[in-house]
Amino acid sequence: MDDETDGTDDPRREFAEECRSARELHNPAPLTQAHLARLVRTSKSTISRVETCQARIPPELPPLLDEVFATDGKFKRLYEAAVAASFPSVYRRRMAMERVAVAIREWSPTLVPGLFQTADYARYLFEGGYPRASAREVSTLVNDRMARKALFDGDMPPDVRVVLCESVLRRHFCPPETMRRQMKALLVAGSRPTVRVQILPLDAPAHLFIDGPVSLITSPKHNVSVCMENHRTAGILDDPDLVRAALRAYDELTGDALSTRESARLITEQMEKLT
Structure with missing residues (x-):
């Protein structure tokens, strides 16, 4: 496979880790799962399942995470890679x-x-x-x-x-x-x-x-x-x-x-x- 198709070994897990890291390192103060859930208009249990790879990533979630954490499309790109990895x-x-x-x-x-x-x-x-x-x-x-x-x-x-x-x-x-x-x-x-x-x-x-x-x-x-x-x-x-x-x-x-x-x-x- 050429360089243009290389990616992470497990983009789904990377998405989970980046979500948890961004939440815990949020400035000016860390966010709880419940607080993040309110910001992205979902449930605490959804955030928990996403961060532990126990459920698929809701398609509406990545752009909302990018908005909350100002990550310039990072979560959207990881989501696309995770979807592709399922094929x-x-x-x-x-x-x-x-x-x-x-x-x-x-x-x-x-x-x-x-x-x-x-x-x-x-x-x-x-x-x-x-x-x-x-x-x-x-x-x-x-x-x-x-x-x-x-x-x-x-x-x-x-x-x-x-x-x-x-x-x-x-x-x-x-x-x-x-x-x-x-x-x-x-x-x-x-x-x-x-x-x-x-x-x-x-x-x-x-x-x-x-x-x-x-x-x-x-x-x-x-x-x-x-x-x-x-x-x-x-x-x-x-x-x-x-x-x-x-x-x-x-x-x-x-x-x-x-x-x-x-x-x-x-x-x-x-x-x-x-x-």
Whole structure:
């Protein structure tokens, strides 16, 4: 694994230790768990469980800790690393790459990519994909997915390009209102200065990525890796010839896709058809 994906051996434990240390060393006076709980609008038992690694970190807690302790995003970064550590190694590597990426190119023929999913949309996906999962397990999966969106809120968010097959807009596996909110979220994401969303029409020519989702992630050193996924598995390719072929194929996709303005218009039209 290269330097860009290195991290702590146990980011969850580091989060706990940093929380306890910041609380005990707080200036002008140490904070009790009960006092910290009041400041971050949670319970003393939650703080206790977080500091002893007996429960998952509530996703709303890290930014509040950063605010209380003026730690400039440290708890948020540790939380993202802890979430990534809960995934299999190939997904951990992919998520570590996302966090430091300068550019991300996404293609999906079937679903809205995870970085752009709403919580409700993701919940229906997980409930369908993991029918034996408990409500708590599904909720954990959803929270972990939502945590990935933190990369958009940093000081230097990556440039993100997304091409979706038109079928993504027409696939309604969730209630109409959930799909409406998901389409609205796509429009909002596409309005960011660092994000472009394009739709590939159903009658577009065949292409290299036609049978599955692909992400091309550019590192701070401008190295590009190709991440390919299928049923609960993933692979990361770094071979220069394969990367060049993937970049060419992605350029062809963006050329065949509707413009961002036309894409937004199509998303809006599909959204308005949902009742």
